[in-house]
Amino acid sequence: MNKKTAEKVANTLKAIAHPVRLRIIECLENDEKCVNKIVECVGGKQSITSQQLNMMKDKGVLACRRDGVKVYYRIANPNVIKLLHCIGSHCKNK
Amino acid sequence: MNKKTAEKVANTLKAIAHPVRLRIIECLENDEKCVNKIVECVGGKQSITSQQLNMMKDKGVLACRRDGVKVYYRIANPNVIKLLHCIGSHCKNK
């Protein structure tokens, strides 16, 4: 892996290496959800969740579409789900 | 995933979410290596590499053994390799 690739990969990993962001991803695993639902699902403040969502969108982990007043987020990079399972199965027995 | 698990997973991810640390892991993919070799392999200063190695050891990603004057590091958590491949295959085509 060359340095540039390493930086890209590190960037993607950093994008999800956060407890709340992991939970957001998990919550979006099966289907898209609007911000409202995501906030409920992970249980924080709206503005914080919005920041996290935006950050992950910037890094290409999530994508979104607006439908009227609501904005629906979904997982743009399916590998993060695999990744989540991968690392999850390791951490369980710790 | 509950909050505690999310924190553990985030911790492991943070441990590898760094360009140099990713390259270290890659360099240890097939066999253990002494610090010297690792420094050569990733091309930084010895003390920095040592810090990274220690950090990853602390977080359970790596393990090491001393043999005389040399210290050999190896991957302690095989899932990080899978993880690397997972995310690597995504980032390639970007």
Add this chain to the structure above:
DNA sequence: CCGATATATTACTATATATTAATATATCAA
């Protein structure tokens, strides 16, 4: 346009992580 609901942005402070240079410790052979 106005009010209501949904989402995003800003500005600020706190905390964590990275970087760098210098120095310390460990092991062994002579």
Add this chain to the structure above:
DNA sequence: TTGATATATTAATATATAGTAATATATCGG
């Protein structure tokens, strides 16, 4: 014990990330 090689630690600063509160913008029905 001394010198040489290998590795680890410390201390200081820079930079990035997180957390918080307040406010702004967007969409739409009426």
